[in-house]
Amino acid sequence: MNFQQLRSVRETVRQGFNLTLVADALHTSQPGVSRQIKELEEELGAELFVRAGRRFLGLTPTGEQALPLIERLLQDAENLRRVAADYAAADRGLLTVAATHTQARYALPGAVRDFRDSHPGVSLHLQQGSPRQIAELVISGAADLGIATEALAEYPELVTLPCYRWSHVVVVPRGHALADGQALTLERLAQFPLVTYEPGYTGRRHIDEAFAKAGLEVDVVLAAMDADVIKTYVELGIGVGIIASVAFDEQRDDHLVALDARHLFALNTTRVALKRGSFQRSYVHAFIQTFAPTLTPALIERALAAPAGTLIEP
Amino acid sequence: MNFQQLRSVRETVRQGFNLTLVADALHTSQPGVSRQIKELEEELGAELFVRAGRRFLGLTPTGEQALPLIERLLQDAENLRRVAADYAAADRGLLTVAATHTQARYALPGAVRDFRDSHPGVSLHLQQGSPRQIAELVISGAADLGIATEALAEYPELVTLPCYRWSHVVVVPRGHALADGQALTLERLAQFPLVTYEPGYTGRRHIDEAFAKAGLEVDVVLAAMDADVIKTYVELGIGVGIIASVAFDEQRDDHLVALDARHLFALNTTRVALKRGSFQRSYVHAFIQTFAPTLTPALIERALAAPAGTLIEP
DNA sequence: TATCCTTACGGAATTCGTAAGCATG
DNA sequence: CATGCTTACGAATTCCGTAAGGATA
Numbered sequence: 209m210n211f212q213q214l215r216s217v218r219e220t221v222r223q224g225f226n227l228t229l230v231a232d233a234l235h236t237s238q239p240g241v242s243r244q245i246k247e248l249e250e251e252l253g254a255e256l257f258v259r260a261g262r263r264f265l266g267l268t269p270t271g272e273q274a275l276p277l278i279e280r281l282l283q284d285a286e287n288l289r290r291v292a293a294d295y296a297a298a299d300r301g302l303l304t305v306a307a308t309h310t311q312a313r314y315a316l317p318g319a320v321r322d323f324r325d326s327h328p329g330v331s332l333h334l335q336q337g338s339p340r341q342i343a344e345l346v347i348s349g350a351a352d353l354g355i356a357t358e359a360l361a362e363y364p365e366l367v368t369l370p371c372y373r374w375s376h377v378v379v380v381p382r383g384h385a386l387a388d389g390q391a392l393t394l395e396r397l398a399q400f401p402l403v404t405y406e407p408g409y410t411g412r413r414h415i416d417e418a419f420a421k422a423g424l425e426v427d428v429v430l431a432a433m434d435a436d437v438i439k440t441y442v443e444l445g446i447g448v449g450i451i452a453s454v455a456f457d458e459q460r461d462d463h464l465v466a467l468d469a470r471h472l473f474a475l476n477t478t479r480v481a482l483k484r485g486s487f488q489r490s491y492v493h494a495f496i497q498t499f500a501p502t503l504t505p506a507l508i509e510r511a512l513a514a515p516a517g518t519l520i521e522p
Numbered sequence: 523m524n525f526q527q528l529r530s531v532r533e534t535v536r537q538g539f540n541l542t543l544v545a546d547a548l549h550t551s552q553p554g555v556s557r558q559i560k561e562l563e564e565e566l567g568a569e570l571f572v573r574a575g576r577r578f579l580g581l582t583p584t585g586e587q588a589l590p591l592i593e594r595l596l597q598d599a600e601n602l603r604r605v606a607a608d609y610a611a612a613d614r615g616l617l618t619v620a621a622t623h624t625q626a627r628y629a630l631p632g633a634v635r636d637f638r639d640s641h642p643g644v645s646l647h648l649q650q651g652s653p654r655q656i657a658e659l660v661i662s663g664a665a666d667l668g669i670a671t672e673a674l675a676e677y678p679e680l681v682t683l684p685c686y687r688w689s690h691v692v693v694v695p696r697g698h699a700l701a702d703g704q705a706l707t708l709e710r711l712a713q714f715p716l717v718t719y720e721p722g723y724t725g726r727r728h729i730d731e732a733f734a735k736a737g738l739e740v741d742v743v744l745a746a747m748d749a750d751v752i753k754t755y756v757e758l759g760i761g762v763g764i765i766a767s768v769a770f771d772e773q774r775d776d777h778l779v780a781l782d783a784r785h786l787f788a789l790n791t792t793r794v795a796l797k798r799g800s801f802q803r804s805y806v807h808a809f810i811q812t813f814a815p816t817l818t819p820a821l822i823e824r825a826l827a828a829p830a831g832t833l834i835e836p
Numbered sequence: 837t838a839t840c841c842t843t844a845c846g847g848a849a850t851t852c853g854t855a856a857g858c859a860t861g
Numbered sequence: 862c863a864t865g866c867t868t869a870c871g872a873a874t875t876c877c878g879t880a881a882g883g884a885t886a
Binding site for chain 1: 839840841842843
């Protein structure tokens with residue numbers, strides 16, 4: 209039994225049981241992968257994969273039970289490397305953060321600046337994507353941590369912890385009818401065409417839920433993945449914008465007016481996600497605590513070690 | 523990184539940092555072990571062992587943190603083999619039970635007979651030893667499970683579960699002064715020379731505690747590791763015996779009289795011990811449930827997966 | 837017939853044990 | 862000077878990629 213065999217098995221599942229893709233992903237030859245799997249199965253004395261002739265179709269019951277062990281073996285091998293790397297040079301390395309546009313653009317800059325000052329030896333990579341892409345990046349190990357408001361908590365492979373809560377604001381051009389000082393209600397809002405986030409992004413779910421609960425039909429004339437795009441179209445008069453409050457900047461956005469909307473839409477919680485069972489290097493802890501001071505290393509380590517389903521929060 | 527390197531590290535710790543002993547234990551050459559460790563340290567970029575010149579003295583902080591990961595890696599490799607073996611031939615294999623003499627002689631025979639009938643393909647090895655030896659056998663992997671009344675719960679590497687409770691009896695030759703029908707008390711007992719178990723065996727702790735609590739000095743003229751020896755000397759008139767109630771057989775021991783002593787000494791709990799984090803083959807679960815029907819596979823698996831310190835009992 | 841896995845083969849790299857060397861209590 | 866780890870070296874094994882083969886949708 210060796211790690212290359214285990215990697216081949218894990219990657220075969222990840223790549224949907226296509227050994228050719230596995231070989232590409234592992235930067236090796238396809239017959240090599242074929243051999244790795246065959247030799248592991250021979251050593252174990254049991255087949256891990258269901259085959260139809262020469263095609264791989266899925267996992268056998270043995271494979272189903274073996275896969276979590278294989279995942280943990282490879283995770284622990286990675287953890288071991290991290291432990292050593294952390295002792296060898298605690299303040300040098302690579303930190304890959306996966307975040308949504310909103311986080312990367314509005315929430316992270318402060319933490320990134322502070323972290324770069326305190327950890328000049330760590331090179332920081334910022335990956336952007338949808339919440340689900342972020343989750344996959346963290347699960348696959350391509351990113352050390354993910355930050356998003358949606359979806360992350362749905363993945364049992366991830367440990368998520370709350371960073372901060374925020375609400376939406378409504379943005380309109382100066383002089384817009386909604387900016388008349390009267391109370392903002394869902395009913396009034398629903399009378400205008402709206403410009404807001406794509407479904408699955410940045411609290412869009414809470415927006416839809418609020419209107420649905422009030423029995424209101426709304427006209428979303430334009431949906432975008434980030435607040436910059438939304439604000440641009442609001443400035444053009446296309447409709448009324450609904451964006452995260454952090455995404456509004458009094459000075460930069462002085463053509464617009466922001467109207468508090470926390471009484472209209474449920475509060476959102478932005479969460480950080482780490483791969484369950486992973487060991488995190490000290491600078492990863494440092495970064496998270498810079499971003500969300502309540503998330504101490506001890507708390508995070510406890511959450512990482514807990515089995516799926518356990519609730520550990522500050 | 524490969525498993526042989528990890529095995530070398532684990533064994534080096536187990537063998538007290540003597541590579542020559544490690545080589546023997548792993549059935550390889552001493553320079554081989556030396557190389558495995560060196561290459562792993564080179565790959566990790568950190569030293570795991572503290573050296574004084576050419577001698578190994580102990581673990582570095584890196585090594586201290588790495589060791590639990592290495593242990594779990596090797597355990598999971600073993601677990602993977604067991605999963606596969608169980609699917610390949612669930613009813614064939616080797617079951618090694620480590621137990622004290624008392625358990626092996628008086629408690630286990632029924633379970634062993636039933637298990638042999640139901641699992642003819644499993645060859646059963648019975649290892650005997652002191653509770654601490656039993657614990658070490660299970661921790662090292664030389665035994666699948668351990669059964670004893672003492673000490674097992676002290677090892678964080680083990681998961682222990684209660685099998686049954688029992689009390690002591692006092693045994694005397696027929697016609698002995700204590701067999702006069704009057705109530706048995708610690709005070710009366712303390713007037714006679716005693717023959718009982720060695721310290722650390724079969725509830726001896728509760729015997730000592732009872733006398734100590736009553737402020738009584740006792741004269742243990744002979745201590746033995748098993749009830750057969752004790753009974754033999756009681757028959758010879760050397761003293762009054764205190765043994766586990768299961769160890770008294772009305773018919774076989776008809777030269778002796780057993781006097782109930784459950785009001786004198788605290789109840790004892792015999793426990794089964796498994797290595798924490800291990801996967802157990804189905805016949806191991808079958809054996810345990812034959813011995814202690816309350817210990818279901820689901821319960822045991824939950825206990826095995828729990829971190830040290832968690833209490834999971836029926 | 838294109839896709840996908842297995843088998844065959846040969847060179848390269850790795851592995852491992854023996855023998856010799858060296859430091860230390 | 863005996864113990865215990867490292868280094869050196871050569872043989873054996875293992876590993877891996879290329880090329881060819883066979884099954885299936």
